[in-house]
Amino acid sequence: MSNGRVWLAVHRERAALVRDLESMTVDLWSTPTACAGWDVHDVVAHLVDSARTTRLGFVRDMIAAGFDFDRQNARGVARERRAEPASTLAALRAVVTHTSTPPAPIATRLVEAFVHGEDIRRAIGHTGDYPVAETVQALEFQLRTSVKMGGGRERAAGLRLIASDAPLDVGGNSPAVRGSALALLLAVSGRPTRPGELSGPGTARLTPGSPPGAAPPGSPGG
Template identity: 60%
Template sequence: MTPRHNPEVWPVVHDERLALLRDLENLSAKQWETQSLCPGWDVHDVLAHLTDSAKATRWGFIRRMVLAGFDFDKDNAVGIATQRCVDPAQTLAGFRDVLGRTSTPPAAPATRLVEAFVHGEDIRRPLGMRGDYPASPVAKALAYQLRTSVKMGGGKERAAGYTLVATDTTFGHGAGQEVHGKAIALLLAVSGRPVAPDELTGPGAGAFVERTRG
């Protein structure tokens, strides 16, 4: 089954895009400038990136990577510059136009879930918002990140030596000291995002949080 036609992924992604759109519809100009959880990107940048990613196609992605010299950061910067408008309302309108798209770069279907959940929190947490994410699809995104090297945008190395246990769905991974938390908190941590100390518990929680922050 191709990523473009995966029925376990796209309904969730579409729901998450719509939920994010609704959360951002009434932001002030100052809020759009809020630093996101992505270093160097504000909230406006992350939304532009999500729009650019939603428009990506397999061959278009390959072509752009060639032009960027296979530099992901450079390609992301080009995508943000293309989709970010002077007026955030126009950028939001562009995001609205891609809500139902199923185009994708040449990547595993779970990457679409990772992007929806992690970038959703990249935006929401600095704004004092929290998303209501479905635990089972979040766990699928988490499982993908745990199989994927940090060099490829995953979190395999960050979780090495720990047993991660989700408290809101059936999920366990690894060997070592246990770390317990909601699937979204575990996903953010292994993806290199900061989480609050009280979001993760268990004998390995403290050291695990310190590692993921590093």
């Protein structure tokens, strides 16, 4: 998939998230999300920081953070989280069409947009609408990437993942987990899924949550 198509999907998702946030009451910004220790406001601030991150800026931030992904992300949230949600939303609106990226594969931008978009939406009881082909690309990237680097390779090890809405079937004869590409992406990324979103004998093994010290999805820079 071309970089242009990836950026088109990312920009559309950022714009859709802005619209959703515009209709959200202020009190919901303090709702906890599936990102441990981060509320909705924190995740939005992280998305602003990620959208503004350049390759050189990422290197500088990592040096300042002592090469600690968690510390680097926390510093980014603190830098971009405004006193009022409306101001943080304005900052997100301003970066909708940015194409800045840390030194990471372009697929990390899809993971970043889709998984964190769902972190926000699911915290308040909603679900986004994501393009299936790009969701599969994000999922395939997560399956190749270690948990330590924000992926989900170890979570999916020994499992067969079958997408119900896309031609994705990986894992051979291992215990199967079936679900939409989005549900599989969330589970592989260490996110909880809703009852009934996943099925099959391998479902219980694809448990949510990241081990201590794991980087958020899409890292570096994610």
